[in-house]
Amino acid sequence: MKKATIVAFDKFTDIDIFLAWDLLNRVRLRDKDFEVKIVGTSAKHRSVCGIDLDMHGQIEECNDADLVFFSSGPGTRALYKDPAYLSRFQLDPNQQLICSMCSGALILAAMGHLTGITATTYPTAVEALRALGVEVVEDQHLVVHGNIATAAGCLAAVDLVGWAVEKLYNHKVKEDVINSVLPVGQGQACIY
Template sequence: MTSSLKFGLLVFPRITQLDMTGPLQVFSSLAGAEVHLVWKRVEAVQSDTVLSIMPTTAFADCPQCDVLCVPGGYGTDELMGDDEVLDFLRAQAAGARFITSVCTGSLVLAAAGLLTGRTAATHWSAVEVLPIFGVTPSRERVCMDGNRITGGGITAGIDLGLSVISELVDRRTAEAIQLRMEYDPAPPFNAGSPDKAPAEVLHLMEDRMKAAKERRMGLARAAAARLR
């Protein structure tokens, strides 16, 4: 019965809201679904834009979820070393049917030890981080490894959500949600991945992300050392 299915999506400061709102829209389209936006406290968190997000449930009050989803964003750098967050994820993962992430959310799952020895996807700029935690990176838009389902960067959250519904319920239900959302992407430019983007665009983005990537690598190494 879908009426009993519970979905928990982590929200946190400096989250990339589309990482979360993509799968949120998919999960919320499932009849009878119970969806929770979870953070340490029920107080607004600032995303990486002007949008603030209000959690619906605190860690201490969150029920056991069937699906746990960790979105990405610059805030995941700090979450890799946040014991309160990592402990919450480990506790939820013990009873969840599917443990999922979007974008750099997979780095947080990895820091919690929930992807060790598995294959996972993440944002293209963060693929070098996963091996630090003993995770094999995948460039798939949605990567499935057992009950771990991880998505690539940002817009892959919709694909992730639909894939989860297909596994959790059935393909017809996922297709109906896709049609309701009119999810039929036809981007105006063919620059949505490092393999397709013009070289000058890729170099521009790599330059802009260089300092952030170096900082993330340092935090990841510290988190991996603590995990070991």
């Protein structure tokens, strides 16, 4: 069984969680042995737009997941400075795919996963990411180094999840999932 975890927290960006959730569950519809969970530190977290979202588990579930997806949002600004929060993660980029949307890169950097590599993030988080010693690539929406990827701009989640799906499965599964959400005429029809 393969497992993907999507990390949520109070003041997460709605589209980051829900777009990744939708795309990854399109994989689950193809592979019943693929599990997707939204995890956090509480039983429920509230989005920037005010949606209360029930969690499927705690963040420690990330430690044995095949894919760990960090969302973004104003909530990252406190979390990346919180040693107690960061210590709950025991991630291994040699064994796991680890990725972030926008300011989620701050959490990856604070855990040391961006040391010595380049990354991207949303423009409002660039200076904070640089302050953590990361060389920021501002003109690319997706930056990949081995099993670590960072993305900038909410719709970049399509490419970020596509990268992860291709690494976990293959190019065909990635194309099927991504084409199923493209505007009509830009992808192929997929019926789920």
